[in-house]
């Protein structure tokens with residue numbers, strides 16, 4: 001049974017991209033990364049309304065691959081903002097679809113991958129899964145409490161890739177992930193920096209809740225009173241404020257692009273404000289790494305820089321300058337999300353791992 005070759009379609013909807021892969025067992029036989037123009041997505045009006053565009057892109061991808069849809073054994077998508085849960089592979093059931101279709105899931109594109117995976121899976125009569133969604137919750141009690149009783153922190157972060165690259169680095173340095181201490185900074189459309197202690201992410205800034213560094217399109221932590229003033233100014237609806245924090249702020253608000261490559265071109269062209277914005281984003285990542293280093297009591301086996309922004313030497317050099325005294329910095333540019341999704345689905349198809357129910 002385990003010698004069988006399984007074909008899996010993996011879908012990863014990110015804030016600025018749609019990434020797809022077709023796997024034959026662990027081997028990726030066809031892959032694509034579609035980087036969306038900010039205006040193309042904005043024209044859809046809402047994340048929900050991006051579903052048609054992104055579904056068409058996934059189906060075109062399969063068509064171009066030459067792989068028959070009917071030859072697939074499973075479809076797996078990146079999970080979105082659903083209820084907090086433990087790490088693992090989950091079957092996409094009706095309750096999950098309901099939660100992926102409603103607030104707060106609808107503020108981030110990751111929810112679309114699960115919805116699209118289920119639709120394609122159902123149309124083919126094959127199972128659909130999500131793996132390590134963005135709401136994997138392993139926070140230590142001290143990371144959960146806030147200064148306002150009843151207001152607790154919730155993890156919304158790049159769980160899938162952060163854990164996948166942490167495992168990869170552990171393999172390289174001859175450690176078990178379950179016995180390691182790492183700081184992992186995932187830097188994409190959103191930026192999250194987590195403290196991984198013995199295989200659990202015990203603290204991490206939320207990607208969407210106005211915490212941590214600003215990112216290509218998120219505000220990160222901002223002075224609360226200024227936001228309260230904006231909320232009561234009469235100039236913004238609730239949705240507009242949330243959109244500002246999650247989709248329309250950060251680097252993009254400052255210099256009108258969420259594409260770091262374009263920002264680098266601006267800097268090369270002599271734009272000193274673009275230079276300040278990019279350097280500040282890196283400064284904030286370094287500051288968050290320092291905070292997570294403290295969470296690990298000042299002892300870490302390494303610091304990992306990953307995500308699309310980690311391709312930029314300019315950006316990562318700014319970070320390294322400030323943190324390389326703390327621990328060895330490992331570079332894992334891009335992400336391992338498609339492979340991690342496929343692996344999660346394969347483990348269930350091979351009955352090596354029990355599928356979890358939402």
Ligand SMILES: Nc1ncnc2c1ncn2[C@@H]1O[C@H](COP(=O)(O)OP(=O)(O)O)[C@@H](O)[C@H]1O
Pocket residue numbers: 014015016017187188189190216258259260261262307308309310311312334335
């Ligand atoms: N080669 C590169 N050099 C510099 N920046 C890059 C490169 N590739 C991607 N990026 C930047 O990484 C960011 C997107 O990261 P990514 O992890 O793909 O995001 P998401 O998954 O949120 O869509 C964008 O700002 C993009 O411009």
Ligand SMILES: CCCC(=O)OP(=O)(O)O
Pocket residue numbers: 013014015016108110134156157158187188189190191207208
């Ligand atoms: C919602 C948490 C993960 C996240 O921010 O993903 P992107 O960087 O793909 O937007």
